[in-house]
Amino acid sequence: MIHTPATRIFPSLWAAYRHRRRLAVFVIPWVVGLGLGVPLLWHQIVVNAREPQIRNREETLSQAYDILSRTLDRLGRDALFLADLQSRFGDTETPITPLSVEIFQSFASSSPDYDQVRWLDTSGNERLRVNHRGGGEPIVVAEDQLQNKVDRPYFRDTAALPLHGLYFSTLDLNVENGVVEVPHLPTLRVASPVFRNGIKQGIIVINYRATRLLERLKRLDTSVDLYLMNQAGYWIQGPNPEANWAWQLGIPTPDAARAELLRGVSTGNKGLFHTVGGDWSYRRFDPGAGLLITGEVVEMRAPDAGLYLLARDAAGAINSQETRGKLILGMVAAILAVVALAVTGRLANSMEAEAEWARQMEDTNQTLRETNEKLSVTQRELARAERLSSLGLMVAGVAHEMNTPLGSAALVLSKAAKDLRLFKERIATGLRRSDLDLYIADSDVSLDMVRDAIHRCAALVQRFKQVAVDRATLERRDIDLALFIPDADPRLRRWDASAGIGLTLNVPQDVAITTYPGPLAQVLSNLLNNSLLHAFDAGKPGMITINVRKLADQVLIEFTDDGRGINDTDIQKIFEPFFSTARHSGGTGLGLHIVHQIVTEVLGGSIAVESPPDGEVRGTRFIIRLPKSAPAQAET
Structure with missing residues (x-):
């Protein structure tokens, strides 16, 4: 028989029939390998190509979660702090003192996002309200313009809280006189009860203007679209700006779309899900949860305040790695198919295919050994990265722990400076004994608070030095x-x-x-x-x-x-x-x-x-x- 290239590569049907059993030993593994390996590799390419995107979305969600947590935890601490201050300087049975007014004005000016700072008595009447809008100076609302808020949910829920309790409202648009305020003002209300000598003296309410917070979240990562949804499935900051705040503005929202999103986020506090709009990563955020964990708050009420952070790859993001991997796999699969046919042809005519098969197996084993070695190197690098991450978290924890006492000390010192200027003015105009007694009492309280904050910072630094001892x-x-x-x-x-x-x-x-x-x-x-x-x-x-x-x-x-x-x-x-x-x-x-x-x-x-x-x-x-x-x- 003359062996032409065609007869060497593609054996005749008769030759294939005569060697069918021998060929089957080699052909079946190739068919199974290609039939199972190519789909599995195809899927793995998709998974590997999308893992960086998932990590990027999760990192963006983590950053957004940290921003929300730090901002709202600070807001909660401010409410607790102001409630504690108010319990020291006034009660519902005595008139509002100039000191209380000054404290409220100073507190409102401490943050450009504090829209209103109020004290309500046990009947829901506003005893003191400071408005801080448009970047101007805080304005004390006249007594005849104060309102009764006894029918508001935040008053009812906060009034039922114990000492060191905290209430968070849902994030919604501010409503004035029963109408949504224009331009729209996203607002979150945080409140805490005021106790003096064990007797409830009303509540403290801070209206937080969330406009800058939402803008910051929106600009966090241009490669990821970051959205915010409330626990009822309505967009606060969504893909279509016209659908934001739909439940308040009376904008129709398809029930099917809401149900699809709610099903996606119902599997846990964080995770992944897919809709017709793409792949999503999400994470649930509950305001004030960190304060409960640290024990700063003894009881929390936030019935409708839960939020969902959702991230989706930005429109136009093309995963070239996935396309390139699929193209290479397709080429490799085609080559392997041709090789399988060639090996089958050669096996029909000679035993050289056995040597070729052994060589290919050796190459495959070598590739596996190299891959295993690379995997070991990667695992060691990951372990080193985790150790560095632990050090970073410890330093971040110390910075976070020192922020609260230092912030409290700065606020009290600012107030003490104002008291000193007022005391000097009163000396010039004629000092009364009551003014001197009030100044001394206020100074004692301020010094005690600053001393306590400094001692806490010093103790924290000393303990951290012990951890890092040489x-x-x-x-x-x-x-x-x-x-x-x-x-x-x-x-x-x-x-x-x-x-x-x-x-x-x-x-x-x-x-x-x-x-x-x-x-x-x-x-x-x-x-x-x-x-x-x-x-x-x-x-x-x-x-x-x-x-x-x-x-x-x-x-x-x-x-x-x-x-x-x-x-x-x-x-x-x-x-x-x-x-x-x-x-x-x-x-x-x-x-x-x-x-x-x-x-x-x-x-x-x-x-x-x-x-x-x-x-x-x-x-x-x-x-x-x-x-x-x-x-x-x-x-x-």
Whole structure:
């Protein structure tokens, strides 16, 4: 038989029939590989090409969420702060004082977005209202123009809140005298009750003008269309500007479109969904949720304030990577099909196809090995990026924690400066004893508030410095725990049991270890502070016990209290930085994080927590295991 190129590549039907079983061994894998591999790769190309777009949308959503969270959390804190100030300087039984008017004017001028700042008494009557519009000076509304707001939802809901409660309204267009104000003014109302000596004195209401906030969200990323929708499915800032605020302006909205969007966002607080309009990423935002988590607010009411942030790729965005990948895959698939036919032809005429097949398999294995090596490199880079991200989050957390006390101090100092100018004027015109007494009382309050803010900032900086301590300067030496532990904290040597909290030290003699005394003392001091701050209810007795035992090559230190214990949710996050259940009373959430860092990274040991301890019905036990000889250099 003469082997022409055609007979070598495409065997005759007879040859194929005679070698059908042998050919099937090689042909079937090719058919299955192409039949399954090409669709799977096609799908993977689509997924891989769209992952950057999804990440970009999610990053935009995360930025928008952070902007909303920071803005509205600050708004909530301002309402709480103003309610606290008002409780100090006035009540519903006495006339409005000039000091209260000045505080409200100063507060309104502190932000260009505060449209109105009001105090309503328990009957819903406006006792004091300051308007701040058009970028001008805050204006105190005359008494005869004040209104009764007892029928407004924000008054009813806020009036039912306890001390440190907070109310957020839905974000909508401002309505004056029953008509939507023109030009449109997007407004959010936040309110907090005022208590004086345990008696409710009405509520504080701040009307927040959201125009600049919405514009900022709109300009966040030009490659992504970012929209805002309320929980009822209506657009606040949507694809079609004419459909914004439809429920207030009486604009018809197709029920099918609303239902489709609501179905898409109903799967959770964030996620992805697809409509005829494209692929969407979304995230739910609940105003004030962060304040509840930190404990700054004891109760929240925001029945209709939930919002959805939605992101979609901007019109005209072309994914060239997807097109290029599909084109390459199509070419590769065509080539593979031709190769399969060629291999089949060769197998019909000679055994050379076996060698060709082996070579192709070796190439494929080599590609897989190279791909696996690249994957390992990528995983190491991702782990490094996560470590850098943790450092960034810690720095951001410190900056965020310092912002509140510094802002409070700045506001109080601004008010104190105004009081001083007024006091000087009154000296020039004739000072009365009542003016002097009022100035001294106000100055005492202002100084106390500024001193408290400065102390909080100093404590936060000191704790952050402890987290970042240079471990290269630590000194390792031999210590006897029976002598060392009582001196680790001055309170352990001279315990004050007047508050009803007892202390028991069970430390056997001759328990000597080689370790770092400074960090170990810091661990014991932080655990003692943690128990005294969190474990016991005020006025109730309790007991703190420190037990030390020798093991084979370790020392076991058990720090136990019989207080209220830690719930299952909090115990999972107890060693995380900036996690605190007492932030409203000055806690920073760094104490136990420092303990965990020192024990594991400096002392070379381990720490665990039980609540309640094994065999007990209540309380908490920290179990520390330390080597008898600490490592000479801590791991990094």
